[in-house]
Amino acid sequence: MAEVIRVDICVIGAGSGGLSVAAGASLMGARVVLIERAKMGGDCLNYGCVPSKALLAAAHAAESQRTSGRFGIAAYQPEVDFTAVRDHVHGVIAAIAPQDSVERFEGLGVQVIQAPATFTARRQIEAGEYRIRAKYFVVATGSSPAVPPVPGIDSVPYLTNESIFELDHCPEHLIVLGGGPIGCELAQAHRRLGARVTVLEMLTLLPKDDPEAADVVRRRLIAEGIEIHEGATAQGIIADGDGIAVEVEREGEVERIVGSHLLVAAGRRANVDGLGLEAARIRYSPSGIEVDRRLRTSNKRVFAIGDVAGSLQLTHMAGYHAGIVIRNALFKLPAKVSLEAIPWVTYTDPELAHVGMTEDQARDAHGGDMTVLRWPFAENDRAQAKRQTDGMIKVVVDKKGRILGATIAGSHAGELILPWVLAIENGLKIGAMAGAVAPYPTLSEVSKRLAGSYFTPKLFSERTRKLVRFLLKF
Secondary structure, three states: OOEEEEEEEEEEOOOHHHHHHHHHHHHOOOOEEEEOOOOOOHHHHHOOHHHHHHHHHHHHHHHHHHOHHHHOOOOOOOOOOHHHHHHHHHHHHHHHHHHHOHHHHHHOOOEEEOOOEEEEEOOEEEEOOEEEEEEEEEEOOOEEEOOOOOOOHHHOOOEOOOOHHHOOOOOOEEEEEOOOHHHHHHHHHHHHOOOEEEEEEOOOOOOOOOHHHHHHHHHHHHHOOOEEEEOEEEEEEEEEOOEEEEEEEEOOEEEEEEEOEEEEOOOEEEOOOOOOOOOOOOOEEOOEEOOOOOOEOOOOOEEEOHHHHOOOOOHHHHHHHHHHHHHHHOOOOOOOOOOOOOOEEEOOOOEEEEEEOOHHHHHHHHOOOEEEEEEEHHHOHHHHHOOOOOEEEEEEEEOOOEEEEEEEEEOOHHHHOHHHHHHHHOOOEHHHHHHOOOOOOOOOHHHHHHHHHOOHHHHOOHHHHHHHHHHOOO
16 A cells, blocks of 8 residues: 655655755745656756866866967967766766755655655555645656657757767767757757867757857857858768768758758757646646746646746746745736746857847837847957957847847857846836946946936937037036
8 A cells, every 4th residue: 555645745756946946945845746757856966067077177278278279378289088078077967966865855854755646536646655635736857858740850869958968989970960059059069079079050040049149149149160051950870880861951952961960950849748647636737837927737736937938948947937836836926937038048158148138039029119129249358368358248128228138149148147137127227238337347238338328319419519518618
């Protein structure tokens, strides 16, 4: 007989969102069960954000040696010990893992069950030897790599973000299927670590981002020797000796590209299989579980958060969702999700960061009653000093000067986007950024200079000059 556990909240999935709900709810006095069938920390810690950024850090170190000549420092081709690089990546994971461990969460008062979870009724789950009944359930099972239905793909060994960080040797020629953030980051990392890299993208590189900003990244990747094929559809994949051949159709012509390794980075699919969602009367589709703005499913006692809820697939989005759930479940507050000020970052070099509306979205919403502002990194003194002048900042404002959206493509764009997140979240106008004092010399001056450019036409107009000449008579 299964042991029956009665709690206030049962969380399924120990990724970013699930861990945040479990820790927060337990610390606030709720009885919590956390169920995880695989690794604590989920995709972000084990296969996503953490290992990819660790790999990018190693790649940056190699590129710094390769390009130090621009500073008057002798440049040389780095010797890359790929096994040591892999050990570095896993060392970073190991350093962070205790924060997400079973021991830590049990210390917080959370009961952790390591087993698959399945709904057997609207308010009941079975996991291992336990039957859990709870007031509320939170499904936080995340997502997995989507494998496109390309003929022959199952006949060859391919990599995904769940396996590529196990490599102990650098691929001779890595073919990347997909030119989104994951594909671009891993393409650049491996190129800088010594691989030949080809990226195949069915649409355009970074298709969800502003085209001007995406072009900044595209130019750098091409300059570093990455072959990019956009508008390219994979028609078939076969083994070719010790390598892999991809038949690619592009503009009506078919090309055969042969590489040593294939990385599939063609999107994500929600982890809904095996959860018994039908038994709980929860509506879902291949794109995820249906939720309202309070993150409630069709079964109002069950919430879904993070990737499995079909929203922006970002670690910080899952953390944001966790706060919404805690306010709803514990404090009975009708907190709702807003996507207006959720940022995202692609961690290539240069980085690409965005929050709010793109230019196209703002134009659709406001027509001609909007202004587009741009400022190049090349006109920033710190960027010149660091020899990191590639990039630009682009901001859209409405007719009253209210900030609608911001995109930054350039060095440290992920760090520079935060003031714009704050501005959009609080409905600020462009004058607030223009009036802020930025320390000199910093990259953050690009934001202030751009904001100031909004007032330039009026400030230096003939009308202003006449006013100044008049006032100087007194």
